[in-house]
Amino acid sequence: MLDELGSLPAGLAWLKSDIHPNPVVAILGLATNLIVLAAWINHVGRQRIAARTELADWQRTERDRLREQVAQRTLELNEALRYAEGKNQQLIETLGFVSHDLRAPLATITGYARLLLDRADSKQTGLIQSIERTVNYQLGLIDELVGYAKAELQPLNIAPVVTDLPALLDDIAEYAVALCVQLNNQFHYQPLTSLPRQLTIDGLRLQQVLLNLLSNASKFTRDGVVMMTVRARRQDDHWHMGFEVADTGIGIDIEEQSKLLTAFRQIRSVNGSTGLGLFIAQRIVSTMGGDLRVSSTPHRGTSFSFELAVAVAEDRNASPANVVQYSSARSTQILPPSRHRLAVSVPPESDRRELAILAKDGRLTDMERWIETMLRIHPSCAAFLTEMRHCLETLDFAGAEALALAPYETDRAVNGQGLMPDNQAQL
Structure with missing residues (x-):
């Protein structure tokens, strides 16, 4: 600048x-x-x-x-x-x-x-x-x-045992006949192949599954047909068993089939139905290693099926005592088991008659209280009360009533073995 x-x-x-x-x-x-x-x-x-x-x-x-x-x-x-x-x-x-x-x-x-x-x-x-x-x-x-x-x-614990399969299925079929009669349905049971005589399977659980499926089929079918089919295929040391329960009832919509196996899920309200049957059946089948499948068409019927891999019974010559047997109407008459009764010190006759009335009415809790009371009042009758408690544990009310009303000449054993013969213990 x-x-x-x-x-x-x-x-x-x-x-x-x-x-x-x-x-x-x-x-x-x-x-x-x-x-x-x-x-x-x-x-x-x-x-x-x-x-x-x-x-x-x-x-x-x-x-x-x-x-x-x-x-x-x-x-x-x-x-x-x-x-x-x-x-x-x-x-x-x-x-x-x-x-x-x-x-x-x-x-x-x-x-x-x-x-x-x-x-x-x-x-x-x-x-x-x-x-x-x-x-x-x-x-x-x-x-x-x-x-x-x-x-x-x-x-839902699974306990496989050697089971008489044909007798079990016949027994289930007879249940199914009674279920189907209620709504005028016909029941058919058909083995599609030859079936093994014995299987290592939990028969109670299998019965529970099939009865749940048959119960549902009979509830939702009127004037129709309910069918149970069974097939078997041997592979190595296993039987691949296939079970199917089909009906001609109301059927199930496709959108409802995915929700069918949910607990408390009911497609249609029916008296006595809780919506748990299929859920329980699915859990049992899943625990046994299978999968419950459903196929249905509205107004044409429903089919439930599942497959199980079941071990072959190890001992094919197993004695009847080691095989779970299931009776049917065609079987021999079932008689009450014969038992010996202890003949030792017993409570007074009036108390035993009171016990007999409780046993006749099936009042289990009151009978247990009676035993506890007698054990305090009459401790010398412990052997008699132990035998009575055994009857309660096995729910043998007829035997408990007979034991209470049996004639006792003395408070000691009738014979040297301390046992009363059967003919004296029966009503």
């Missing part, structure tokens, strides 16, 4: 030289840049320190918040777990009580059925045996509930 105005002294003319560098200007510019850079570095450093401090504070606060939240959730979960355990314990106890008391009337039916067999003719024998088999099947399921309530076994 001084040069343009012409006021630049001659001694300072070198300042505007383009050939020689200007050291003053360069030093001033460098110093200025260094000062600015130092100020920026200092500013960034303070920002980083402030950010690091803020982050540490946030992390500490968030950690404390999460710790409190986890503690609160843990407390809530523990309370929920205790509540669930309490409810589960109540459920198991209720299940045990109900199952325990359900056994008494069913066992009473069995006892009277055995007594009726003694007087039944050839036509009545098959019907009475069907009643007895039905009650025994229900008692087996109730025993499982009692065992589960006692935590002695898991539900």
